[in-house]
Amino acid sequence: MRYLNVSSPLLRLRIELLIYAHTCFINSCHMEGICLVLDHARHIAILLNDLNGYTLLIRLLMGLQQYSEMIYIFDILFQSDHFDLLLSTISHMHDERLNTALFDYIKRHHPNDEHTFTSISMNLNMHHELAIMYRDAGEKLLKTFQYNQQTSSADLSVTLQSLLQYYSDAADTFYLAGCCRQSEQCLKQARLISLQLELMQKQPITIILNLNSKQIHELLPRFEHCWHAFIIADAYNEHTLWSHCLTEQFICNKTSNAMKYWEEFQQLILIDDQLILTIGKHLLKKHFNTISSKNFQEIISYITDSNILNRLQQILTTSDSNYSNLFTSIDSPYLLDIIRVA
Numbered sequence: 001m002r003y004l005n006v007s008s009p010l011l012r013l014r015i016e017l018l019i020y021a022h023t024c025f026i027n028s029c030h031m032e033g034i035c036l037v038l039d040h041a042r043h044i045a046i047l048l049n050d051l052n053g054y055t056l057l058i059r060l061l062m063g064l065q066q067y068s069e070m071i072y073i074f075d076i077l078f079q080s081d082h083f084d085l086l087l088s089t090i091s092h093m094h095d096e097r098l099n100t101a102l103f104d105y106i107k108r109h110h111p112n113d114e115h116t117f118t119s120i121s122m123n124l125n126m127h128h129e130l131a132i133m134y135r136d137a138g139e140k141l142l143k144t145f146q147y148n149q150q151t152s153s154a155d156l157s158v159t160l161q162s163l164l165q166y167y168s169d170a171a172d173t174f175y176l177a178g179c180c181r182q183s184e185q186c187l188k189q190a191r192l193i194s195l196q197l198e199l200m201q202k203q204p205i206t207i208i209l210n211l212n213s214k215q216i217h218e219l220l221p222r223f224e225h226c227w228h229a230f231i232i233a234d235a236y237n238e239h240t241l242w243s244h245c246l247t248e249q250f251i252c253n254k255t256s257n258a259m260k261y262w263e264e265f266q267q268l269i270l271i272d273d274q275l276i277l278t279i280g281k282h283l284l285k286k287h288f289n290t291i292s293s294k295n296f297q298e299i300i301s302y303i304t305d306s307n308i309l310n311r312l313q314q315i316l317t318t319s320d321s322n323y324s325n326l327f328t329s330i331d332s333p334y335l336l337d338i339i340r341v342a
Contacts, residue, residue, distance in 0.1 A: 054085055161197070288323070
């Protein structure tokens with residue numbers, strides 16, 4: 001039977017009869033009949049493609065609901081640039097099987113087509129899947145990031161901008177999906193990449209991406225701005241080095257930047273007794289000077305536990321009597337009594 005155009009009533013009737021027959025065969029578990037219907041459906045799909053009958057093609061797909069067996073319809077719609085028509089048609093539906101089939105199709109047959117993947121996710125409100133795609137694309141690109149003297153600054157900048165876009169989009173989309181923890185992780189990575197873009201403008205260039213644990217330990221205490229160090233520590237989930245950082249950049253730092261670092265530190269990092277005690281142990285490895293003594297004295301005022309203060313005094317004064325003045329100048333009579341008794 002031949003049809004001159006897609007508006008033919010007989011063509012529409014044939015599709016509806018095929019859908020009805022399929023339903024009957026499904027209900028009666030008639031496998032031979034189901035296969036026969038699917039075979040007819042393939043021939044009709046080819047005809048509809050020739051007639052540009054994409055609305056009827058979608059009706060055929062939705063009516064039979066045999067998505068895995070009818071991937072060829074996805075192919076037809078994709079190749080004819082009518083995939084968005086399918087997405088708009090099903091945007092208000094909640095067919096999990098169809099959604100899964102669409103995602104599987106794009107991942108397997110068009111893995112690099114981010115536009116279509118994004119369209120599917122936005123139309124079907126599948127933000128979590130879209131966020132994963134953004135994050136995975138960012139992680140894949142991040143692994144390729146390398147810097148050497150021969151690398152073009154322009155190329156690196158383009159790569160970093162792409163990375164920043166991926167992780168920013170992932171953070172926003174995870175948030176829309178209600179995945180706040182994953183959103184925060186992507187946001188931390190986006191901040192790290194943004195900082196790397198800033199550092200690319202300075203000489204010598206400092207690379208802060210793809211660092212291992214040893215590199216982080218060496219690099220973090222060298223940053224003159226505490227908020228730079230914080231962004232890096234947050235991205236790598238490495239918050240055990242703050243005692244080293246504060247020792248190097250504030251306590252033992254003789255430059256004018258020391259006080260600024262200390263001000264930033266107080267805004268970003270919780271200053272507790274254990275942190276101060278650890279800093280005291282680091283001081284034993286440094287040569288005593290009036291600058292470090294004065295700066296450390298300011299930190300001691302944050303101690304709330306008298307036992308920690310007493311322990312700190314014993315550690316420092318036992319090794320170097322020069323540190324005794326740190327504790328005699330404490331304002332609190334109670335803490336002074338604790339020290340004297342000890």
